[in-house]
Amino acid sequence: MSLLLRLAxxxxxxxxxxxxxxxxxxxxxxxGYASGYAMIWLILNRFRGVDGWSIPEVMTLxxxxxxxxxxxxxxxxxxxxxxxxHVVTGNFDHFLVQxxxxxxxxxxxxxxxxxxxxxxxxxxxxxxxxxxxxMSWTVGRIAFLFLTILGGVxxxxxxxxxxxAMNFRWLHSGRSVSSNLxxxxxxxxxxxxxxxxxxxxxxxFVVPVGMINYYPCLYLFGRGNxxxxxxxxxxxxxxxxxxxxxxxxxxxxxxxxxxxxSGS
Amino acid sequence: MxxxxxxxxxGGLRFRFFQISSIYYQFASRFMRARLVYRTSFWxxxxxxxxxxxxxxxxxxxxxxxxxxxxxxxNDMIVYIVLGQMIHHFTGSKTAEYIEDRLTSGxxxxxxxxxxxxxxxMFLEDLGSSVSSLVLGSLPLLVVAIIWLDFGAPPSLLHLCxxxxxxxxxxxxxxxxxxxxxxxGFHFVRTSNLVxxxxxxxxxxxxxMIPLWFYPDWLRVVAEAxxxxxxxxxxxxxxxxxxxxxxxxxAFLVLLxxxxxxxxxxxxxxxxxxxxxxxxxx
Numbered sequence: 001m002s003l004l005l006r007l008a009x010x011x012x013x014x015x016x017x018x019x020x021x022x023x024x025x026x027x028x029x030x031x032g033y034a035s036g037y038a039m040i041w042l043i044l045n046r047f048r049g050v051d052g053w054s055i056p057e058v059m060t061l062x063x064x065x066x067x068x069x070x071x072x073x074x075x076x077x078x079x080x081x082x083x084x085x086h087v088v089t090g091n092f093d094h095f096l097v098q099x100x101x102x103x104x105x106x107x108x109x110x111x112x113x114x115x116x117x118x119x120x121x122x123x124x125x126x127x128x129x130x131x132x133x134x135m136s137w138t139v140g141r142i143a144f145l146f147l148t149i150l151g152g153v154x155x156x157x158x159x160x161x162x163x164x165a166m167n168f169r170w171l172h173s174g175r176s177v178s179s180n181l182x183x184x185x186x187x188x189x190x191x192x193x194x195x196x197x198x199x200x201x202x203x204x205f206v207v208p209v210g211m212i213n214y215y216p217c218l219y220l221f222g223r224g225n226x227x228x229x230x231x232x233x234x235x236x237x238x239x240x241x242x243x244x245x246x247x248x249x250x251x252x253x254x255x256x257x258x259x260x261x262s263g264s
Numbered sequence: 265m266x267x268x269x270x271x272x273x274x275g276g277l278r279f280r281f282f283q284i285s286s287i288y289y290q291f292a293s294r295f296m297r298a299r300l301v302y303r304t305s306f307w308x309x310x311x312x313x314x315x316x317x318x319x320x321x322x323x324x325x326x327x328x329x330x331x332x333x334x335x336x337x338x339n340d341m342i343v344y345i346v347l348g349q350m351i352h353h354f355t356g357s358k359t360a361e362y363i364e365d366r367l368t369s370g371x372x373x374x375x376x377x378x379x380x381x382x383x384x385x386m387f388l389e390d391l392g393s394s395v396s397s398l399v400l401g402s403l404p405l406l407v408v409a410i411i412w413l414d415f416g417a418p419p420s421l422l423h424l425c426x427x428x429x430x431x432x433x434x435x436x437x438x439x440x441x442x443x444x445x446x447x448x449g450f451h452f453v454r455t456s457n458l459v460x461x462x463x464x465x466x467x468x469x470x471x472x473m474i475p476l477w478f479y480p481d482w483l484r485v486v487a488e489a490x491x492x493x494x495x496x497x498x499x500x501x502x503x504x505x506x507x508x509x510x511x512x513x514x515a516f517l518v519l520l521x522x523x524x525x526x527x528x529x530x531x532x533x534x535x536x537x538x539x540x541x542x543x544x545x546x
Contacts, residue, residue, distance in 0.1 A: 028461045035464050039473060043323075046333070046478045051326045176308035183315045194326035 026117060033118050036062065037125055040189070051194050056132035057221055062189050063126035064213040068152025070118045076160035078110035079103075083164040084174055092259065103161075103252060135220050144238070148216040151238035154245025155212050159185070161248035165255035185209050191217075204228070208244065211237040306400070313349065313401055314408065320345045320473075321413065334477050339414050340504055346409045347500045348472050350402040351431070354394045355438040355495060359386050360446030364455035367537070383530070387439055394435075419505035426512050430499040433519045438495045440526040441466075447533040451540070471497030477506075491522040 040062060044055050083106065086092040095102040135141065163178025184207050192200050192214045204210045218224070219234035324341040327333070332340075363386070366372040375382050409415040418424045445462045449455030467473065468483070470492035476484050487493055498515055501507050507515060 025457050028457050028464070031464050032460060035467065039467065042468070042479070042483070043327075043474050045480060047327050050323065051329075176312070180308055180312050180315070183312050183319075187315075187319055189319075190323055190326070195322050199322075 030117060030121060033066070033121055036066065051191055053191050054133065056129040057134070057217070058190060059125060059129035060133055060220075061191065061213045061217055063122055063129055064148065064152055064217070065185060065188060067119065067122040067126055068149060068156050068212060070115045070122055071149070071153045072156035072160065074112045074115045075107050076157055078112055079106035080160040080164035082106070082110060084167045087167050087259070096256075096259075102256065103249070130220075133221060135222075141220060144216065145220065147238040148213070148220075148241075151216075151241030151245075152212045154242040155185075155209070158244045158248030161252045165248075165252045168255035168259045181207070185212065188213050204233075208240055211241040211244070310401060310404060313353070313405055317345055317349055317405065317409070336475070336477070339416055342409070342413050343416055343504055344475055344500055346406065346413070346415055347503060348496055350398070350405065351434070351496055351499075352472060353397050353401050355435060359390055359439065359442045360449060360455050360459045362386065362389075363443070363446035364449060367450050383443065383534075386443065390439060418503045420509075422509060422512075423502055423505055426515075427499050427503040430494075430502055430515060430519060433516075433523065434495040434499050437491055437519070437522060437526065440523070440530060441491065444526065444530055444533060447530070447537050450537060466492045466495070469493065470495050471500075475501065475506075491526070494519055494522060 037059060040058060041055060044050055044058060049055055050058060083092070086095070092102075095105050098105060100108075130145075159178050159181045163174040163181065165174075166177045167174040184203065187195070187199075187203055188209050192203055192210050195203070200210075204215075215234045215237040219231050224230040321342060324345070325338055328336070328338050328341065366375060372382070375385060378385060380388075406415070418427060441462065442459070445458050446455055449458040469487040469490045471479075471487065472495075476487050476493065476497050479487060487497075498507075498519070502512070502515065
C-alpha cells in the first residue's frame with residue numbers, strides 16, 4: 001500500500017515537472033512571438049513611426065504576415081519540413097503509390113495543433129493595431145481584410161511548397177531557398193515605400209511579397225498618395241497572393257514529376 | 265571524432281605518426297569544405313546575410329531622412345548594423361543544447377575523462393564554428409560594407425584596440441551566459457526553452473538591433489544594469505567613438521566585474537551539477 005502511494009506520488013511529481021515545462025514553453029513561445037512586435041515598437045518609438053506610417057499601421061503590416069504564417073504553418077510546417085528527409089531516404093516512394101494525393105497525405109499525417117496560441121496572439125495584435133490605426137470600418141473593408149488574410153495564407157503556403165519542391169531537384173537546397181524567401185517577406189515588416197524604386201518593383205512584380213500586406217493596407221488606410229497604380233493594385237493584391245499559392249502547388253507537382261527515387 | 269578522421273584517410277597510420285600537428289589544420293579545412301559542399305546553399309546563405317543588412321540600412325535611411333537624431337547619422341548606423349550582424353553570427357553558441365544532450369544521455373562521462381576541462385572543450389568548439397562563420401560569412405560582408413556602404417573606420421588606433429579587447433571580452437560574456445543557461449536548464453527545464461528565453465531577453469537588453477541611446481529611459485536603465493550590453497553595445501559604441509578615451513577605464517571595469525560574477529556563478533553551478541550527476545548515475 002505504501003509502495004502504491006509512493007508510486008502515485010512519484011507519478012504526480014513527474015507530471016508536475018512536465019507541466020512546469022509545458023507552461024514554461026508556452027510562456028517562452030508567447031514572449032518569442034510578442035518580441036517581434038515589441039522590437040518594432042522599440043525601434044519606432046523614438047521616431048513615432050516611419051515614412052509617415054504610424055506605429056499601429058506598421059504593426060498591422062507585421063500582424064498580417066505573422067497571422068498568415070501561423071495559419072499556414074499547422075498544415076505545412078511539419079509536412080514540408082519532413083519532405084527533405086523522405087526524398088533523401090527514398091521513403092517518398094510510399095506516398096506516390098498510395099491512393100491519396102501526396103500533398104494531402106503529408107498534411108494529414110503531420111498536422112500540428114500547437115499553433116493555436118500564436119494564432120490568437122497575432123489575431124489580437126491585428127485587431128488592436130487596426131482599431132488604433134486610421135481605418136474606418138465598413139462591411140466592404142472587413143470583407144477585403146478577410147480576403148487579404150486568405151491571400152497571405154496562400155502566399156505563406158507557397159513558400160513552404162516551393163522550398164520543399166526544390167528538394168526534389170536539388171537536395172538540401174530547400175531550407176536556404178525558403179529562408180531567403182522568408183527574408184524577403186521580412187522586408188514587408190515596414191512599408192515598401194522606404195526602399196529604392198528598383199527594390200520596390202522587385203518586391204511587387206518579381207517576388208510579390210507586397211501583396212501580403214503592403215498593398216492591401218494602402219487601401220485599408222486610404223493611402224493613395226505614395227502608391228503605384230492605386231487603387232487597383234491594392235484591390236487585386238489578395239487575388240495575386242492566392243494565385244502565387246496555386247503556383248506553389250504547380251511547382252510542387254512539377255517537382256514530383258522530376259523526382260528520381262534515391263532507391264533502396 | 266579525430267580518430268575516425270584519421271582512420272578514414274588512406275594511409276591513415278602514417279598520417280597519425282608523422283603529421284599529428286596538422287590535425288587541427290585538417291579539422292578546420294574539412295569543416296570549411298563541409299560547408300562548401302552544397303555550393304548553392306552557401307551562396308544563398310551569404311545572400312540572406314546581405315539581405316538582412318540591406319533591410320536595416322534602408323529602414324534607418326528612412327528613420328533618419330530628416331537629418332541626424334540624437335547625434336546619430338546614417339553612416340553611424342551602418343557601422344552599428346554591420347558590426348552588430350557580425351557579432352551576432354560570431355556568437356551563435358550551441359553550447360547549452362550540447363550540455364543538455366551530453367548530461368541527459370550520460371555521454372558527459374566521456375567528456376569528463378578528456379585531458380581538458382569540459383568548459384575549455386566547449387569554448388574551443390564554439391570558437392571553431394565562430395571562426396568559420398567569420399571567414400565564410402562575416403568577412404565577405406565586411407568587404408561589401410566597406411566598398412558600397414561607406415563603412416567607416418574608428419576615430420583612433422586606441423579606439424580600435426579598445427574595441428578589439430572589449431569585443432573579445434564580450435564574446436567571453438556571451439559564451440558564459442550560454443554555458444550557464446545550459447547548466448541551469450539541466451536542473452529545471454528543457455534547456456532549449458531556457459536558451460530561447462535568454463535569447464529573447466538578450467535581443468532587447470544588448471542593443472543588438474538599436475543602440476541603447478535610442479531606448480526609452482526606463483528600458484535603458486535595465487539594459488545598462490544587465491550584462492548583455494557587453495556583447496553588442498559596449499564594443500560597438502567604442503568603435504564608433506561614442507565612448508571617449510576617458511571612459512574606457514570604466515567600460516573595462518564593468519566588463520571585468522561581470523566576467524568575475526559569471527565565472528563564479530559557473531563554478532558554483534558546475535559543482536552542483538556534478539554532485540547531482542553522480543546521484544543520477546548511482
